[in-house]
Amino acid sequence: MSSIIKVSGPTVQASKMSDSFMYEVVRVGNEQLLGEIILMRGDVATIQVYEDTGGLKIGDPVKPLGELMSVELGPGLIGSIYDGIQRPLPVLALEWGDFIQKGATVHRLDPKRKWRFTPLVKDGDVVQTGTILGTVQETKRIAHKIMVPEKVSGKIKKIFSGELTIRDTVAILESGEKIKLAQKSNIREPRKTCGKLPHQVPMLTGQRVLDTLFPIAEGGTAIIPGGFGTGKTVLEQTIAKFADADVIVYVGCGERGNEMADVLHEFPELKDPRYGSSLMERTILIANTSNMPVAAREASIYTAISIAEYYRDMGYRVAVMADSTSRWAEALREISSRLEEMPGEEGYPPYLASRLGSFYERSGRVRCSGRPLDIGSITIIGAVSPPGGDFSEPVTQASMRMASTYWALDYDLAHQRHFPAINWLNSFSLSLSSLSSWYIENLDEHWVEMVADMNLILQRETELLEMVKIVGLDAMGESERIELEAGMIIREGFLRQSSYHETDAYCSMEKQRKLLSLQLFYVSSLRDALQNGLQLEEILDTPVKESVIRLKEVRDSEIDSGVEQIEAELKAYFRKRLGK
Numbered sequence: 001m002s003s004i005i006k007v008s009g010p011t012v013q014a015s016k017m018s019d020s021f022m023y024e025v026v027r028v029g030n031e032q033l034l035g036e037i038i039l040m041r042g043d044v045a046t047i048q049v050y051e052d053t054g055g056l057k058i059g060d061p062v063k064p065l066g067e068l069m070s071v072e073l074g075p076g077l078i079g080s081i082y083d084g085i086q087r088p089l090p091v092l093a094l095e096w097g098d099f100i101q102k103g104a105t106v107h108r109l110d111p112k113r114k115w116r117f118t119p120l121v122k123d124g125d126v127v128q129t130g131t132i133l134g135t136v137q138e139t140k141r142i143a144h145k146i147m148v149p150e151k152v153s154g155k156i157k158k159i160f161s162g163e164l165t166i167r168d169t170v171a172i173l174e175s176g177e178k179i180k181l182a183q184k185s186n187i188r189e190p191r192k193t194c195g196k197l198p199h200q201v202p203m204l205t206g207q208r209v210l211d212t213l214f215p216i217a218e219g220g221t222a223i224i225p226g227g228f229g230t231g232k233t234v235l236e237q238t239i240a241k242f243a244d245a246d247v248i249v250y251v252g253c254g255e256r257g258n259e260m261a262d263v264l265h266e267f268p269e270l271k272d273p274r275y276g277s278s279l280m281e282r283t284i285l286i287a288n289t290s291n292m293p294v295a296a297r298e299a300s301i302y303t304a305i306s307i308a309e310y311y312r313d314m315g316y317r318v319a320v321m322a323d324s325t326s327r328w329a330e331a332l333r334e335i336s337s338r339l340e341e342m343p344g345e346e347g348y349p350p351y352l353a354s355r356l357g358s359f360y361e362r363s364g365r366v367r368c369s370g371r372p373l374d375i376g377s378i379t380i381i382g383a384v385s386p387p388g389g390d391f392s393e394p395v396t397q398a399s400m401r402m403a404s405t406y407w408a409l410d411y412d413l414a415h416q417r418h419f420p421a422i423n424w425l426n427s428f429s430l431s432l433s434s435l436s437s438w439y440i441e442n443l444d445e446h447w448v449e450m451v452a453d454m455n456l457i458l459q460r461e462t463e464l465l466e467m468v469k470i471v472g473l474d475a476m477g478e479s480e481r482i483e484l485e486a487g488m489i490i491r492e493g494f495l496r497q498s499s500y501h502e503t504d505a506y507c508s509m510e511k512q513r514k515l516l517s518l519q520l521f522y523v524s525s526l527r528d529a530l531q532n533g534l535q536l537e538e539i540l541d542t543p544v545k546e547s548v549i550r551l552k553e554v555r556d557s558e559i560d561s562g563v564e565q566i567e568a569e570l571k572a573y574f575r576k577r578l579g580k
């Protein structure tokens with residue numbers, strides 16, 4: 001009988017395990033805590049335990065389960081709130097009280113709930129991994145496609161229909177194999193696809209600084225590094241609310257419990273801005289807060305991405321938000337030190353970068369397995385919390401190398417309460433050029449030039465502000481004062497966007513275009529007025545300045561009239577001043 005020979009923090013060692021294999025799931029101790037084998041040496045297995053190991057002792061039994069760590073995939077995932085190993089949190093709280101009972105086994109999906117299954121194939125059809133057998137309307141927005149699981153193919157002997165539970169059979173193959181409404185998938189192994197596709201479409205977030213300056217591609221990866229309190233969590237949550245994705249998987253990984261509680265309370269109440277239904281109708285939350293066991297934190301990222309892959313395989317656009325990948329890396333570090341592995345930089349294991357890489361690699365726009373004409377995608381947005389805001393630390397550096405988009409949060413901007421505190425000088429999007437044709441075709445043929453103008457204004461402002469620091473504002477020339485004003489207009493009127501403002505929290509792409517176009521028009525009018533000999537004071541003090549900055553707060557339906565009014569008033573003002 002296998003038993004514990006050593007307990008070390010979140011890991012234990014067990015002997016007489018020679019029949020076991022790597023990543024096998026085991027039950028540990030009398031309380032049957034869930035664990036996973038992460039190292040095999042001879043007949044000794046090292047197991048990471050997903051629950052609090054307090055109370056375990058040498059000689060306690062260990063029971064291998066003969067299966068890999070998996071997620072259960074089927075209707076009912078959407079709207080769920082899970083811990084790192086896919087145990088539903090509200091159900092646990094209901095059945096076991098507020099704290100998760102050790103060794104608790106609960107259903108990951110409701111086994112009793114009936115779903116109306118509508119078949120899309122018929123008896124005699126030949127199916128393979130990924131073929132859609134039929135659908136279940138999971139929420140108003142999501143038709144859950146029941147797919148042939150991995151490594152299964154053949155001819156259908158019988159397809160069922162009607163009200164089924166997740167344990168019921170939907171199809172029997174000629175081989176006798178039964179396919180159920182729900183299936184399991186190994187969390188450590190990416191689900192197969194028919195290949196990745198180039199990034200061509202942005203995943204719009206409704207955040208102006210992101211969509212306009214540093215867009216993320218659908219299927220791309222972004223990281224949000226930022227020091228303490230710079231707005232990582234608010235940005236992740238805002239994107240989760242407004243991103244143009246079909247399904248959102250939000251992982252709160254090692255963050256404070258109260259932050260996750262905010263999400264748990266807020267999301268069910270919030271309305272999806274595009275469809276009007278509850279945001280939970282497209283969201284799955286995975287909460288593994290700082291007070292929960294560290295090994296489950298390590299698993300939470302894989303649980304999330306496996307669920308995301310399942311919806312991607314249905315042909316959906318999925319976004320995975322991870323807050324914070326640094327806490328996940330810390331879990332890796334802790335487990336690695338318990339394994340007495342040789343530490344790399346700052347104590348992180350030498351495989352930190354490759355682990356991070358294998359997570360980000362699971363993003364992408366892909367051709368769906370079994371149906372190569374269908375396309376699904378996973379976009380990953382990971383927050384990084386460098387200690388002391390020092391971006392040269394290993395997790396930020398390693399993440400930076402994987403990400404196609406880099407949204408650097410800036411302590412000074414956050415301090416000035418300029419939110420989102422994204423530093424426009426050192427953030428970047430490698431997808432900018434591949435996405436530009438989308439913007440040109442779908443938004444404005446002059447979009448690239450408009451954004452270039454905006455960038456020039458911002459760069460010029462930065463240079464001039466450096467000079468102001470040295471010589472003072474009064475020593476600046478008139479045209480320089482106009483350029484400083486231009487920078488202020490773009491910063492205040494465009495980049496700054498409060499997540500708490502009723503209308504401004506989300507900005508459609510069309511509204512972004514109209515705002516930018518108006519602001520560029522305003523700036524060029526100021527420049528022209530100077531050329532035409534108007535006094536600086538009069539140029540800097542137009543009657544519409546405030547309205548230009550505040551137009552972002554106006555509803556979409558009122559933008560056009562707002563723009564028209566501002567333009568007319570501005571023209572009239574300059575005409576009068578210039579005596580024309």
Ligand SMILES: Nc1ncnc2c1ncn2[C@@H]1O[C@H](COP(=O)(O)OP(=O)(O)OP(=O)(O)O)[C@@H](O)[C@H]1O
Nearest residue numbers: 227228229230231232233234419420497498499500
């Ligand atoms: N986009 C935003 N709009 C308005 N306010 C914001 C925004 N982002 C951040 N804030 C303000 O900054 C505060 C801190 O933000 P947040 O909790 O997201 O920081 P964080 O980087 O996640 O911090 P930590 O390092 O503690 O995890 C918020 O409580 C809010 O007041």
Ligand SMILES: [Mg+2]
Nearest residue numbers: 232233234255
């Ligand atoms: Mg945070």
